[in-house]
Amino acid sequence: MKRGASSIEVKKLNRNRVFRYLNSKDRASMPDIAANLGMSGPTVLQIIKELKESQVVREVGVFQSTGGRKAKAIASVQDVCYAVGLDITRNHVSLALTNLSEKALRRQRVREPFVRDDGYFRRLGDLLEDFLDESRTPRERIIGVGLSIPGILGEENCITYSHTLGLDHVAGDEFTRYIPYPCVIVNDANAAAIAECSGMTLNQSVFYLLLSNSVGGAIVFRRDAPAQAEWSVREGISRDIYMGANQRAGEFGHMVIRPEGRACYCGKKGCLDVYCSASVLADRTEGNLERFFRELEEGSPKWREIWEEYTDNLAIAVDNLRMCFDGDVVLGGYVGGYMGPYIEDFRAKCAKRNIFGQSGDYVKACKYRIEASALGAAVCQIERYIDEV
Ligand SMILES: [Zn+2]
Incomplete structure (x- = not known):
């Protein structure tokens, strides 16, 4: 804990720890959370109440009793939000859909050679919409899109250099102009590593x-x-x-x-x-x-x-x-x-x-082959959401 953290920051941090713990498990009981995170029973109770009100966790039954009162089973609501990752390579576009589970719920790979023109960027938007239609993802639950690029990135979504795509100082906005969701651009290897580490x-x-x-x-x-x-x-x-x-x-x-x-x-x-x-x-x-x-x-x-x-x-x-x-x-x-x-x-x-x-x-x-970068780019958006829970 950094010195001088206000009680509001501490509360936020604790809430986040509880949520991450729950989200990494199938389900957990409040005594289990308290024991594993070193928190008091009343603190956990209060946090779970808040998380329930935010509709990011819910009760999913009870655990078998080991003598005393049966403990309630709590789980994260994994479909509370979705994110999509798009991985751009020289000849293909891969897409992956995920939610709080950070697992690939659906994936697709399409042959689409990269050309730096408006038609290509428009097709990216179309591919995304078709992908969302086919997976029947509720649009209002999409928190964002992650774009994985084989290249070195600079500040503010700028692509500083990409040998594979033949790019030198290109604004990432070019890629995302037909994508009507918040976008983040990620280096392909970093994205793939994030997918490998998720869970x-x-x-x-x-x-x-x-x-x-x-x-x-x-x-x-x-x-x-x-x-x-x-x-x-x-x-x-x-x-x-x-x-x-x-x-x-x-x-x-x-x-x-x-x-x-x-x-x-x-x-x-x-x-x-x-x-x-x-x-x-x-x-x-x-x-x-x-x-x-x-x-x-x-x-x-x-x-x-x-x-x-x-x-x-x-x-x-x-x-x-x-x-x-x-x-x-x-x-x-x-x-x-x-x-x-x-x-x-x-x-x-x-x-x-x-x-x-x-x-x-x-x-x-590795666990993932071609879809790792697409999944990891989507996970970036999910992680951003989880940080704010
Ligand atoms: Zn070299």
Whole structure:
């Protein structure tokens, strides 16, 4: 608790803690809330009364008695609000709908090559409306839209730079001009990391590596990290994402893993992006990553060799992240989505490099594949709502 917090701030903070606790569970009783959050019974009772009046929690029955009076079961009202995320890539738009559950209730991926013109931005608005129609989402409960962009973002929703989309200092308003809801723009890797961490108690830090057509990343620190200007500064992101002084933190793709290696589009040599973008694999199968993994699974030595080279390079980067941050490394993006069956082999490669132990268990495969960034962008809006409960 920071010193000098007024009693109103303390009350707001406590209410928020109770709501977050409830929202992370299926249901809970008041004694359970009091015990787990270290609050007094009367405080919890008062907060639950207020939250009920705001219609964000409700009673959902009683717990089986263990002797005394049966405790009421309380749960959050998860459909009190909805948010949609749109993830823009070079050739596709992905959409995801969520509510307070922060789970993907509906998702869709549409081929829609990016062109910077009015027609494209109008189609974004149309895609969103069609998506909402099909999911029968009550419009009045939509609190906002999150837009995930593969690029570096600046102040006030400005897109400072995007190699993938070929953008240099573009106002985010261009993208959102046909979207009649409050919008927030989020970097795609940060959005994906937020999706991966949602529902998870952030009791540990997560370092997310986005292995898509470009390589990016995000640094998610546990909540007790110091709250300073360089931490979680973007509106809507209340998770502690380290943004850096210029909002460029987590650009792991331009970490050099092979000095004097192959040329990167950024002008340097030997960047991780050159060796570990999804296209390194997909280019072997006419751009079809799924086919690459099918061929690999069938086990011909040719594909195995490509994969070994890819994962040798990836292990260098993952080990570097471990040495820098000493936390879990999540492999996400298009390739991360296929890592599941290969994760043990890959952990073994990382374990060989781990000077502080024999284990590579700190490496995880992501939960979400292509919809992670869209979902995470939507979750940003939900988190903003929850912060104000
Ligand atoms: Zn580079």
